[in-house]
Amino acid sequence: MITSVGRSGQARCVMVLGTTSGAGKSWLATALCRWYARQGLEVAPFKAQNMSNNARVVAGGEIGSAQYFQALAARAEPDVRMNPLLLKPERDTHSQVVLMGRVSAELSLLPWRGRSERAWPQIAHALDELRAENEVVVIEGAGSPAEINLMASDIVNLRVARHADARCLLVTDIDRGGAFAHLYGTWALMPEADRALIKGFVLNKFRGDATLLAPAPQQLEELTGIQTVATLPMWWQHGLPEEDGVFDDRSTASGEVTRTIAVIAYPRISNLDEFQPLKNIAGVRLRWARSPADVAGADWIVLPGSKNTSGDLAWLRAQGLDRAVAAHAGRGGAVLGICGGLQMLGEALIDPHGVDGNGPGLGLLPLVTVFAADKTVQPREARFAELTGPWAALSDVAVRGYEIHHGQTAPHAAMAAAGDHAMPVMPDELAWQNAAGNVLGLYLHGLFEDPAALHALFGATARTLDSVFDGLADHIDSHFEAGVLRSLIE
Missing domain, CATH: 3.40.50.300 (P-loop containing nucleotide triphosphate hydrolases)
Incomplete structure (x- = not known):
């Protein structure tokens, strides 16, 4: 000492x-x-x-x-x-x-x-x-x-x-x-x-x-x-996240692969370090996805955060990844959107303040995002409601994380009136699920850094940051x- x-x-x-x-x-x-x-x-x-x-x-x-x-x-x-x-x-x-x-x-x-x-x-x-x-x-x-x-x-x-x-x-x-x-x-x-x-x-x-x-x-x-x-x-x-979030097979936990998670790697990806705990779980393989071939055979497709949601959504379409994600979801495959990824999963992006840009969404959740001039930056604690489908294991799980985004997301009024509802699965408009249960979008970053969420989803405990x-x-x-x-x- x-x-x-x-x-x-x-x-x-x-x-x-x-x-x-x-x-x-x-x-x-x-x-x-x-x-x-x-x-x-x-x-x-x-x-x-x-x-x-x-x-x-x-x-x-x-x-x-x-x-x-x-x-x-x-x-x-x-x-x-x-x-x-x-x-x-x-x-x-x-x-x-x-x-x-x-x-x-x-x-x-x-x-x-x-x-x-x-x-x-x-x-x-x-x-x-x-x-x-x-x-x-x-x-x-x-x-x-x-x-x-x-x-x-x-x-x-x-x-x-x-x-x-x-x-x-x-x-x-x-x-x-x-x-x-x-x-x-x-x-x-x-x-x-x-x-x-x-x-x-x-x-x-x-x-x-x-x-x-x-x-x-x-x-x-x-x-x-x-x-x-x-x-x-x-x-x-x-086990430490790379500063720019980059990962490859050499830094992924070894052993037999039991679950492949494809993360869409658009040009302005953000907060990819939050996926580091998945690299420390035996049997999980993370794969960058920059083309439809990269998501083939994946168990989950993740749309991560973005610093330019509209621009990255346009890039995603140019690569044909919009069709690949839709096809995966149509087969009942698990899709997760976090922050900007949640915004992309909705029906439309509306930008009255010139913050990010207007554009149609992927249409996998009946939601609309309106970009705001002010930025939401705050830590959050929240509990999931009852979920169905591949995300059911998160039901009633309390998690900690953080919000860091422009824009607010809400149900598409006309679609809701016609009976097409997004199911709120967290308070304060933090998360929604589609009716089939396989598409989940949430504003909360840090899901995979929460031990309770990891245990619920994988039945395993990743290495602690302290270790x-x-x-x-x-x-x-x-x-x-x-x-x-x-x-x-x-």
């Missing part, structure tokens, strides 16, 4: 930088949060700016899912200061900007560089508050600190590192190849004064005999003065050079 750190207002800051996106920053930062928390320290995560459509509802609004999980790993209460700026891509050239948990229409309209300077004072203040309240702050960077086209307006990498006087680890994905060039090139492109902040290189996702790496780490140290402090083996089934975090901490404890993690906060 470490007891000599963190006088009030002087939290030590450990920062994880990466040579590229996907190098392992989020994963390593989460592991560090749990490792330092297990030393008896008060720990908080921080990422100045995150770009992701995976978000969680916390006190004060929404933050990126990565920082939400990092807070849980740190045994801290998640709050908006841990990710003060969140960019949620809606198109290739436009993002919704969330500042301190709330959508900022003003910042959403500003160009990138102008936005950064406007947001920096609140970012710095949030970090300072976390440092004052904790003994260790684990900071995650974004992309690479060597993106020299953005360095002048940087508010997430080196500017944060300087402000926090952070001790930095630079991590690279060695599985991609060129890892030593990535490390050296990133170091070389950093301003000379900032290179002193780098306290160690980390090789991530290594497969093979680590002795074959020599003499490269030694040569790299001779060139830079920086030691390679860890070589982390490839680990597909660690996942402990596994990450054990992993870095085993593979970092002795004493390095402690030295970073001394």
Whole structure:
């Protein structure tokens, strides 16, 4: 146990930088949060700016899912200061900007560089508050600190590192190849004064005999003065959601497949991390679906959340997936729509405020969604009513989750008058089921993260997040050079 750190207002800051996106920053930062928390320290995560459509509802609004999980790993209460700026891509050239948990229409309209300077004072203040309240702050960077086209307006990498006087680890994905060039090139492109902040290189996702790496780490140290402090083996089934929600068969639980779940992977998918618990259940296989062939033979088809419901619905039709989903439902196959997916399952999308766009729905639930100017962001607890068909196991199950959406959904008045009813199966217009019982739509995110729902649907208990975090901490404890993690906060 470490007891000599963190006088009030002087939290030590450990920062994880990466040579590229996907190098392992989020994963390593989460592991560090749990490792330092297990030393008896008060720990908080921080990422100045995150770009992701995976978000969680916390006190004060929404933050990126990565920082939400990092807070849980740190045994801290998640709050908006841990990710003060969140960019949620809606198109290739436009993002919704969330500042301190709330959508900022003003910042959403500003160009990138102008936005950064406007947001920096609140970012710095949030970090300072976390440092004052904790003994260790684990900071995650974004992309690479060597993106020299953005360095002048940087508010997430080196500017944060300087402000926090952070001790930095630079991590690279060695599985991609060129890892030593990535490390050296990133170091070389950093301003000379900032290179002193780098306290160690980390090789991530290594497969093979680590002795074959020599003499490269030694040569790299001779060139830079920086030691390679860890070589982390490839680990597909660690159980932590990937920041962008991506999964494949290598990260799905092994064993005989007893249920295949196809998740429609439209371009603006959001909150895919909520499916991570399904990857940890024996016999369940998750499959991306980008074409009708991808849903063939699936037991369930899931329409997940979307940051652009109308646009993703148009994409779905262009791929012919609308017909494939309808055919699956027509055969009695289970269909689940979550949030934007629920909206797609209805008859129509109506957009009087120019939020998302108008369009016809898939017509699998007699519902209509009207997009609202205001965004619903709140945690929820609710109990399912009686359900039928493949979702009957959820009857009377109480679950926790969160809402994060524009728009309100209600029964189609004319269809209801003609006798075609959507069956409400949760209070407050949170969920509906079709008359046949095989199509279920709900606004509640987090269904598969609720132990009661998992047990009801699968008769099995997935690994707890706490055990996942402990596994990450054990992993870095085993593979970092002795004493390095402690030295970073001394």
